[in-house]
Amino acid sequence: MTQQEFNTVGQSVRRIDSYDKISGRAVYSVDVVVPGMAYAKLVPSPLPHALIKSIDASKARALPGVYAVLTAAELVNMETHYGSDKKDRPIVAMNKVRFQGEPVAAVAAVDLATAEAAAELVEVEYEALSAASDLTSALLPDAEPIHDSNYCHEYGYEWGDVDAAFAGCDRIFEDTFLFPMVYHYAMEPHTCVVSYEHDRIRTWTSAQHPFLVRAELARIFGMQLDQVQVVVPYVGGGYGSKSYTKIEPLVAALSREAGRPVRLAQSVEESMKTVRRHAARATIRTGVMNDGTFVARECLSYVDTGGYTDNGVRVTERISDRIVGPYIFDNVRVKSYGIYTNSTPAGSFRSIGGPQASWACESQTDIIAEALGIDPIQLRLKNLAKKGDEVRRGKRPLEGDLAPKLQMVLDKFGWDNYVREDPSPTVKRGIGFACNVTNSGASPTSTSLVRFHADGSSTVYIGTTEIGQGSRSVMAQIAAEELRIPLASIKVIGSDTDAVPYDRSTGSSRSTTLMGLAVHDAAVDVREQLLEIAAKHFETFADQIEAADGKATFKGESMTFGALVREMFGGSGGELMGRGYVTQNHASGRLTQDPVFWEVSIGAAEVEVDEDTGTVKLLRYVSASDPGKAINPKQVEGQDEGAAMQAIGHSMFEEMLFEDGQFLNPNLVDYRVPTFEDLPGEFETVLIEFGDGPGPYGSKGVGEGGIVCVAPAIANAIFNATGVRLRELPLTPERVWRAIEKSKQ
Amino acid sequence: MVQINQKITVAFNVNGGDVEIDVTPETALVDMLRDGLLLKGAKRSCDMQVCGACTVLVDGLPVSACTVPAFEVRGKSVTTIEGVAADDRMAGLTDAFIDNAAIQCGFCTPGMVLAAKSLLDRNPHPSEDEIKDYMRGNICRCTGYKKIVEAIQEAAQKAVQG
Amino acid sequence: MRPFRLYEPTTINETVATLSELGDDGKLYAGGTELLLAMKTGLLQYDGLVNVKTVPELEGVSYSNGTLTIGARATHSTVEHSADVLAHAPLIASVEHRVANVRVRNVGTVVGNLCFAEPHSDPGALLLLYEAEVDIASPSGTRSVSVEQLVVGPYETSLAGDELVTRVRVPLLPNGMRGAYLKFGYHHRPTLGVGAAVSVTDGKFLDVRLTLGSAPPKPTRMRDAEAVLRGAAVDDPAVAIEAGRIAAEGCDAIDDLHGSAEYKRHLVQVFVQRALAEAVERGVK
Known part of the structure; x- marks a missing residue:
């Protein structure tokens, strides 16, 4: 299909949630009011690591207006632990606390002020244990174990004859890189309302994966899936922070205890003590020939998953999957460990393990280029994977060549014609580049239902949560395209497990590809039904009928789709239903391999470094987004710009700081995120549309790639400007200044 | 001298x-605004006057409603996003946000629009740097800001042509 | 936030009498931009807040006889946009413009900022540059002290519990003296601010004032550094370097989220030189 044949696909149409959001009427979890609901307040542990000797909630319970206090003692007749891969997280702390801020108890009361007052009356006696709030201290042989040990997960793979290959290399490089703990700061903190009733649980929550929350609640409370309803209103930002199950089991248990609906609206501080990105330490050893040929790579990574596993298993795996980079090595040995520490549990965050891996591997690419005297772009091109290559042996080969994609970014940046102009002898400029491909972790399990009404309009049912990425609009565009009706005739219903069919999750840049296919198929199903009715009406074959502009036309005679529906039911009403099932055996044959697609990340940066203060100014940043086919180009750009800006945060200043397990900066005054003033002077996204994705119209996932390469591109640019190599993020002025000072000695 | 122990009547527009x-x-x-008047457009986020999600205008000036006490608006005029949305004269600004894809999750949007309105009320033709400077107190974690700058520029441009 | 009682006096006398009555249980409330944050997080708790915004006498910004007067109710925005400030001390307007964000400036007051004594803040170091003074009222009368004497440490002033700063008086810089103020930081609050004011005659520094904020525990006048500059040649870079060195040495910086003490002292050195250069430059213009 050529571009001209599309009606709405490929156009930057207005988001269908625009008016809701610009008018303030969009309902988020924080806006949900359920009649009779109580207000909850958590009782957090002040200590990062301690045994709980006793909890006395009698004073709190005696306070007028208090309905219930939930402690470990109340976790009876139910499963007590939850978690996506390892069910190691107690609903409230049991016997032991593993990070500062871990909920030890929770209060439900008539109003928030009463709940807050009661929370302060809960008396907890602790026996402090020594705390390890970073990788180094948690890995000490005599570190106090946080769980059975401090090792959470181990992962690795190998191919080739690594040791022999290293022995035959001209040069071997070994470097270690550090990536900090960072926080998503989705602007809506985790918020949840649960009504636990005798035969059902109703939940309104800011969750990205409502169906996984449903399954978790059903398991915990021994209910069937049909008894648990999870509604996700608009979500005020996700970026992974609201993936899997977070506060829902606690609120459900508290609602059961209180005998009424309970609302927990966390503060930003509480959410900063709920989830974060994994800090990482990655060591890469790379063997090369003098001509720049990459021969062997060995990587050892540690990721800090905090007090509980959360998504630590997958992140441990993903950093290893992504650290080899977009290059061909015949010999690879990769190993990674997830480590428990006494800090906020670490979960998903936009491209899990991706920024950590790329920070290491793409910084080292430039280190190698410098040492060999080879242009860093040429070194990359020499070793870059091509279409059909397996960057990870046994996994899906690359869908398209990377070199032309890199070139698009370089051209937009003006890389080849760059002329360096330093403003002064101590204020220097330079350019840097980085690229990677990341395996989407998406499972191909999505379903959609399309109802087609008797007036020619349609309602599309999706489980994809609207977290800002604009999926509702994209799904509407796909449905309108396939139903051959105007976009304005489409309504999208999302994220109520009682109403919409199953979708595994909203994450891993999966929705346009996988839910997009489900909606596409459901719409095609409806269209085929319409054509069958029309064929009967016109007494011809379905393939003789043209479907366009809401009408079926045969030999110059037309009938509206609505009229066809009415004719079928023989009256004024009725409706058609179309369904779309996406499994790995999808009819397209494009979903059989893992990963479902490779997401491409490319970035080029120009910086200006003030050597006297260490201040780095990002003058220009050109990013790339490779959606295969951009169904809504401005939204694709917006995803990429937002991802790159988040990366500017973790590259330049964002860092959660812990000292002996105490979280030092759990608020937005002391934890700084990017503002308007951090916009690079020039900030561009190149859209790459080669139609090489497995999704509808050759599309594939985007939204994570933009966050992957910013840090190494900036660090490479700083090196280009100053000759100083930084191996630890964030690149704060002090860190840069110290590195420059050290280089002078 | 007035002493208010528990209850204060706030009469305002x-x-x-x-x-x-x-x-x-x-x-x-x-x-x-949210609980008493069911005007839910203003959102609480950072609760420290940093993020701007709770921005409303008091006598035309943006303030952080998370921290400003309710009693401060006695006798004053408060504009919330619901007021902007109902005002046809504001369509140039709100349309510019929509058409420039300056909205993603939308949680910052009400505050962002009110801050932009306040900027344009004072400075109808802001430069890019003036936009960044004025808006620096409103955080958006989704868009990367570029499209919001473009939206404000377009709204200013349209007002000129208008 | 814990409940509190609100007191709304209409005169200065009523205000200080109420403060006196409440003792440690009461606190003055102006913009509340710092106070209410501390009360929300439970760092501070008061049973009663005394609202100065109901006292008309405390309003406004005015200018007369070479002195700007900023009333206790005047917000950062009022000062930033005041025609008097813009006409007579545009440096104050430009520094005020960079305080926090527009919402905080629309609510927070300059006097409240001084009295809260948050160390990571600009107005204190800026007003030191002008040798500003505050007028203080209490049930026993009035007194005046310099801003330097007012702020004695982090979150600490020399005010008694029943004292109210009614206004800050800012004498303009003397004839021929030009000021500059540079701030540095990458967090929400500044890491450092350096004020420099110089007058130059025959290529030599005639008079110099250097002030430092955010890096030390309180806004500080760097008199030792000033001393090496007076009478020295403006175009001798070694002099500015020496002044920076002395200022850095005298800076009582601590390690915190904004950086190590060592780095902050380095920054003092750099920004003293830059602020001096900018002040000299302004004098030339």
Whole structure:
């Protein structure tokens, strides 16, 4: 299909949630009011690591207006632990606390002020244990174990004859890189309302994966899936922070205890003590020939998953999957460990393990280029994977060549014609580049239902949560395209497990590809039904009928789709239903391999470094987004710009700081995120549309790639400007200044 | 000298209409608007006057409703996003946000629009740097800001042509 | 936030009498931009807040006889946009413009900022540059002290519990003296601010004032550094370097989220030189 044949696909149409959001009427979890609901307040542990000797909630319970206090003692007749891969997280702390801020108890009361007052009356006696709030201290042989040990997960793979290959290399490089703990700061903190009733649980929550929350609640409370309803209103930002199950089991248990609906609206501080990105330490050893040929790579990574596993298993795996980079090595040995520490549990965050891996591997690419005297772009091109290559042996080969994609970014940046102009002898400029491909972790399990009404309009049912990425609009565009009706005739219903069919999750840049296919198929199903009715009406074959502009036309005679529906039911009403099932055996044959697609990340940066203060100014940043086919180009750009800006945060200043397990900066005054003033002077996204994705119209996932390469591109640019190599993020002025000072000695 | 122990009556104008509501002294403006008047557009996020999600205009000036006490608006005019949305004269600004894809999750959007309105009220033709400077107190974690700058520029441009 | 009682006096006398009555249980409330944050997080708790915004006498910004007067109710925005400030001390307007964000400036007051004594803040170091003074009222009368004497440490002033700063008086810089103020930081609050004011005659520094904020525990006048500059040649870079060195040495910086003490002292050195250069430059213009 050529571009001209599309009606709405490929156009930057207005988001269908625009008016809701610009008018303030969009309902988020924080806006949900359920009649009779109580207000909850958590009782957090002040200590990062301690045994709980006793909890006395009698004073709190005696306070007028208090309905219930939930402690470990109340976790009876139910499963007590939850978690996506390892069910190691107690609903409230049991016997032991593993990070500062871990909920030890929770209060439900008539109003928030009463709940807050009661929370302060809960008396907890602790026996402090020594705390390890970073990788180094948690890995000490005599570190106090946080769980059975401090090792959470181990992962690795190998191919080739690594040791022999290293022995035959001209040069071997070994470097270690550090990536900090960072926080998503989705602007809506985790918020949840649960009504636990005798035969059902109703939940309104800011969750990205409502169906996984449903399954978790059903398991915990021994209910069937049909008894648990999870509604996700608009979500005020996700970026992974609201993936899997977070506060829902606690609120459900508290609602059961209180005998009424309970609302927990966390503060930003509480959410900063709920989830974060994994800090990482990655060591890469790379063997090369003098001509720049990459021969062997060995990587050892540690990721800090905090007090509980959360998504630590997958992140441990993903950093290893992504650290080899977009290059061909015949010999690879990769190993990674997830480590428990006494800090906020670490979960998903936009491209899990991706920024950590790329920070290491793409910084080292430039280190190698410098040492060999080879242009860093040429070194990359020499070793870059091509279409059909397996960057990870046994996994899906690359869908398209990377070199032309890199070139698009370089051209937009003006890389080849760059002329360096330093403003002064101590204020220097330079350019840097980085690229990677990341395996989407998406499972191909999505379903959609399309109802087609008797007036020619349609309602599309999706489980994809609207977290800002604009999926509702994209799904509407796909449905309108396939139903051959105007976009304005489409309504999208999302994220109520009682109403919409199953979708595994909203994450891993999966929705346009996988839910997009489900909606596409459901719409095609409806269209085929319409054509069958029309064929009967016109007494011809379905393939003789043209479907366009809401009408079926045969030999110059037309009938509206609505009229066809009415004719079928023989009256004024009725409706058609179309369904779309996406499994790995999808009819397209494009979903059989893992990963479902490779997401491409490319970035080029120009910086200006003030050597006297260490201040780095990002003058220009050109990013790339490779959606295969951009169904809504401005939204694709917006995803990429937002991802790159988040990366500017973790590259330049964002860092959660812990000292002996105490979280030092759990608020937005002391934890700084990017503002308007951090916009690079020039900030561009190149859209790459080669139609090489497995999704509808050759599309594939985007939204994570933009966050992957910013840090190494900036660090490479700083090196280009100053000759100083930084191996630890964030690149704060002090860190840069110290590195420059050290280089002078 | 007036002493208010528990209850204070706040009579003020909100989005063009006069209202009276009783609150306690410690009640934040955002809670009075959201819980008392069901104007849910203003959002509480950082709760420290950093993020701007709770921005409303008091006598035309943006403030952080998370921290400003409700009693401060006695006798004043408060504009919330609901008031902007109902005002046809504001369509140039709100349309510019929509058409430039300056909205993603939308949680910052009400505050962002009110801050932009306040900027354009004072400076109808802001430069890019002036936009970044004025808007630096409103955080958006989704868009990367570029499209919001473009939206404000377009709104200013349209107003000139208007 | 814990409930509190609100007191709304209409005169200065009523205000200080109420403060006196409440003792440690009461606190003055102006913009509340710092106070209410501390009360929300439970760092501070008061049973009663005394609202100065109901006292008309405390309003406004005015200018007369070479002195700007900023009333206790005047917000950062009022000062930033005041025609008097813009006409007579545009440096104050430009520094005020960079305080926090527009919402905080629309609510927070300059006097409240001084009295809260948050160390990571600009107005204190800026007003030191002008040798500003505050007028203080209490049930026993009035007194005046310099801003330097007012702020004694982090979150600490020399005010008694029943004292109210009614206004800050800012004498303009003397004839021929030009000021500059540079701030540095990458967090929400500044890491450092350096004020420099110089007058130059025959290529030599005639008079110099250097002030430092955010890096030390309180806004500080760097008199030792000033001393090496007076009478020295403006175009001798070694002099500015020496002044920076002395200022850095005298800076009582601590390690915190904004950086190590060592780095902050380095920054003092750099920004003293830059602020001096900018002040000299302004004098030339």
